[in-house]
Amino acid sequence: MKDKVLIKGARVVCPANGIDSKMDVLLERGRIKDTRVNIEVPKDTTTINASGLVLTPGFIDLHCHLREPGFEYKETVASGSAAAAKGGFTTICAMPNTNPVTDNATSIQSLLDKAEGQPARILPIGSATKNSAGKELTEMAEMVEAGAVGFSDDGNPIASDILMRHALEYSSVLGVPIIDHCEVPSLFTNGQINEGWVASRLGLQGIPAAAEEQMVNRNIALAKLTGGWVHLAHISTKESVESIRKAKELGIKITAEATPHHLTLTEEAILHGTGSGGIFKPLTEEAYNTMAKVNPPLRTDVDVEALVDGLADGTIDIIATDHAPHAVVEKLCPMQEAAFGISNLETALASALSLVHNKKLSLNRMIESLTSSPALLLENSNHKIGQLTKGFSADVTLFDLNGDWNVDASQFVSKGKNSPLHGQKLKGKVVLTIYKGQIVYSELKKDLVSK
Amino acid sequence: MNPHAGIPSLKPATSEIFASRKHILDLDDFTPSEIQLVLDNTVAMQEVIRRSVRKVPALRGRTIVTLFHEPSTRTRVSFEQAGKILSADVINISNSASSVKKGESLYNTALTIQAMQADIIVVRHPHSGSPNFLARHLSSSIINAGDGYHAHPSQALLDLYTIQSHFGGIKNRKVVIVGDILYSRVARSNLWGLTKMGAKVVLCSPPTLIPPDFINGFPKNHPFASVSITHNLSEAVKDADVIMALRLQAERQSRGRLPSLREYSKLYGINAEILKLANKDVLVMHPGPMNEGVEIDTEIAHGPHSVIQEQVTNGVAVRMALLYAVASANGGDK
Numbered sequence: 001m002k003d004k005v006l007i008k009g010a011r012v013v014c015p016a017n018g019i020d021s022k023m024d025v026l027l028e029r030g031r032i033k034d035t036r037v038n039i040e041v042p043k044d045t046t047t048i049n050a051s052g053l054v055l056t057p058g059f060i061d062l063h064c065h066l067r068e069p070g071f072e073y074k075e076t077v078a079s080g081s082a083a084a085a086k087g088g089f090t091t092i093c094a095m096p097n098t099n100p101v102t103d104n105a106t107s108i109q110s111l112l113d114k115a116e117g118q119p120a121r122i123l124p125i126g127s128a129t130k131n132s133a134g135k136e137l138t139e140m141a142e143m144v145e146a147g148a149v150g151f152s153d154d155g156n157p158i159a160s161d162i163l164m165r166h167a168l169e170y171s172s173v174l175g176v177p178i179i180d181h182c183e184v185p186s187l188f189t190n191g192q193i194n195e196g197w198v199a200s201r202l203g204l205q206g207i208p209a210a211a212e213e214q215m216v217n218r219n220i221a222l223a224k225l226t227g228g229w230v231h232l233a234h235i236s237t238k239e240s241v242e243s244i245r246k247a248k249e250l251g252i253k254i255t256a257e258a259t260p261h262h263l264t265l266t267e268e269a270i271l272h273g274t275g276s277g278g279i280f281k282p283l284t285e286e287a288y289n290t291m292a293k294v295n296p297p298l299r300t301d302v303d304v305e306a307l308v309d310g311l312a313d314g315t316i317d318i319i320a321t322d323h324a325p326h327a328v329v330e331k332l333c334p335m336q337e338a339a340f341g342i343s344n345l346e347t348a349l350a351s352a353l354s355l356v357h358n359k360k361l362s363l364n365r366m367i368e369s370l371t372s373s374p375a376l377l378l379e380n381s382n383h384k385i386g387q388l389t390k391g392f393s394a395d396v397t398l399f400d401l402n403g404d405w406n407v408d409a410s411q412f413v414s415k416g417k418n419s420p421l422h423g424q425k426l427k428g429k430v431v432l433t434i435y436k437g438q439i440v441y442s443e444l445k446k447d448l449v450s451k
Numbered sequence: 452m453n454p455h456a457g458i459p460s461l462k463p464a465t466s467e468i469f470a471s472r473k474h475i476l477d478l479d480d481f482t483p484s485e486i487q488l489v490l491d492n493t494v495a496m497q498e499v500i501r502r503s504v505r506k507v508p509a510l511r512g513r514t515i516v517t518l519f520h521e522p523s524t525r526t527r528v529s530f531e532q533a534g535k536i537l538s539a540d541v542i543n544i545s546n547s548a549s550s551v552k553k554g555e556s557l558y559n560t561a562l563t564i565q566a567m568q569a570d571i572i573v574v575r576h577p578h579s580g581s582p583n584f585l586a587r588h589l590s591s592s593i594i595n596a597g598d599g600y601h602a603h604p605s606q607a608l609l610d611l612y613t614i615q616s617h618f619g620g621i622k623n624r625k626v627v628i629v630g631d632i633l634y635s636r637v638a639r640s641n642l643w644g645l646t647k648m649g650a651k652v653v654l655c656s657p658p659t660l661i662p663p664d665f666i667n668g669f670p671k672n673h674p675f676a677s678v679s680i681t682h683n684l685s686e687a688v689k690d691a692d693v694i695m696a697l698r699l700q701a702e703r704q705s706r707g708r709l710p711s712l713r714e715y716s717k718l719y720g721i722n723a724e725i726l727k728l729a730n731k732d733v734l735v736m737h738p739g740p741m742n743e744g745v746e747i748d749t750e751i752a753h754g755p756h757s758v759i760q761e762q763v764t765n766g767v768a769v770r771m772a773l774l775y776a777v778a779s780a781n782g783g784d785k
Contacts, residue, residue: 195663196663196664197664199662200662200663200664200665202579202580202601203579203580203598203599203600203601203602203636203639204579204580204599204601206663208663282477282479282480283476283477283479283480283583284480284583285474285476285583285584285586285587285593286583286587287580287583288579288580288583288584329556329558332556332558332588333556333557333558333584334557334576334578334579334580334581334584335578335579335580336577336578336579336599337557337578
């Protein structure tokens, strides 16, 4: 591999620079060197003919679970990073709900050490409270110094209002967000899926939308009170979107993410196989699809529509995957016993592109929500990512906008094969990922690459 | 297998009715004629039960495993008895005395049972959808003997049979189901069975014990559109032909859904005063086990309107009809 890479003839989409046109991109020594029409091939350069493909900055995922240490049977830093590369992600933020929990500078450093040499940049998110127990704050300043880019008790909401208040106050000088999984624990009550007709039909405990909405509203109130920065993880309901929109209009420092699954699937995915007949159709043995069990749960059409609208108008800042790999046995069981979560890194682009193909979202905004928008949320960490600007990290994703493929979860490089999209035909596929100037994933035909 | 082995009046499954049915997971996928076939064959099975030698060779050479992950008396015993009268080999597995205690997953336990050539697995499990899960992964026939608060089809069928045997039919009979609808698999399967057979169903419960999407009633195009919902028992039982009381679990109080069993009993308990408002030949049913003095008064539970013991007896015959239907639908002689 030479230290210069020239990618020629792609449709380059770089929302940060307002670019969407056919041009060339030159990478040199791990940095973006140039982005313009007709760059001449310099000496000692790997040239890639990318005509017909879309080239964007490498995707950034603010929310994923790498499981290491403690749950290496679900995923490791290596397998998770490989999945990222295959999915077009060059930067992924790892949630701290490992065992032990990433709740001090040493464990942040340990993760960064493991990240060395992986095919994606791994940015640690530290726990907001010690052991994510919701009792005492962690040493946030020291963790930021070590490389933490945000704080979260993800998986657990920060239930204590006063502790959340102090977390926001304390972190307000650090330039990183407190990321909250919004869910009032007492309304969750061992819920399995969205509270609604599907839960009722299946005899499963529902999780009401209000469990999320109440905590979204609390977080908005506390952000207003403290001036701190709350980032709301995986928003799933219409009312949440409306609250966030209103808060942003008032200038409250709130940001929010939505996942590919909440943007595209509804609770009916749990009925798997019963199909569009909904409640009129008898359940089959395919019902109780544990692959679609995720927290927050998949909601309704109305919620999906509101989320997509919110993403389009910027109320929802970014798409984040909440990649949550699990072992086979953790899904091969009745619903109540199944783990929450979806292995998402390798299907995220195609899911997000379905919104573009269905004309609900512009390609530019979709790319922005995976690149420059998350980069903005990581701005204070000075990584120079998310745009094809000279001097920025040479992180590039090439994808085939219309390429059809069948999802075969057994072929995931992630250890987590848990995908509700298994067996489905999706449109849009990553064909090349470059991280710091190195090709870390490629399924480009060999004759398109000349060395 | 001789389709009528030892039971002359039995109706065979036809290509339209039952012939392609492998599993019994709930009544939602039963047609009214399938339900009627089970009820008709239950009559034939009752005749066998009344014989002095209660044994016919219908399922000889078949293996039935009952896999019960929850305590049960009547359902497990009646499936066992049903299987034995039909000459099947019946093996009972309960979680307290099996490798489930050692932490084996449902999947692996079920694979083990299948490897032992079980033709039919009768499963009871606290988690909704467990029978669907097993049906998805195993080649044996699965009969749901109660899963979480999803379904209990054999109970609903025996309830239908009990109603039919008293009134000669189910259509247009007013059936009031009272109590914890939210957590009741019996109520859910009965909703499907009763509505398919044309009964007029009324659900009566405190507002905290009904599925949240039921509370405002059902839209016109809903399968339960004909079902009405009330929180007032006196109103509900007016002209009722059947009152079905559901078991109330004490934990509903500790979880904040009810202030006290006392108040529940006062508002929703079946007592003599309430019966006066119903039809004079009203049937009182209960799937058991009962909390006498809570959802039903002792004098009613054991009084002239009660058919609760009859339900148990009918349960054996209904389960014979179900086992026969599933076995004959799946291949006859082996």
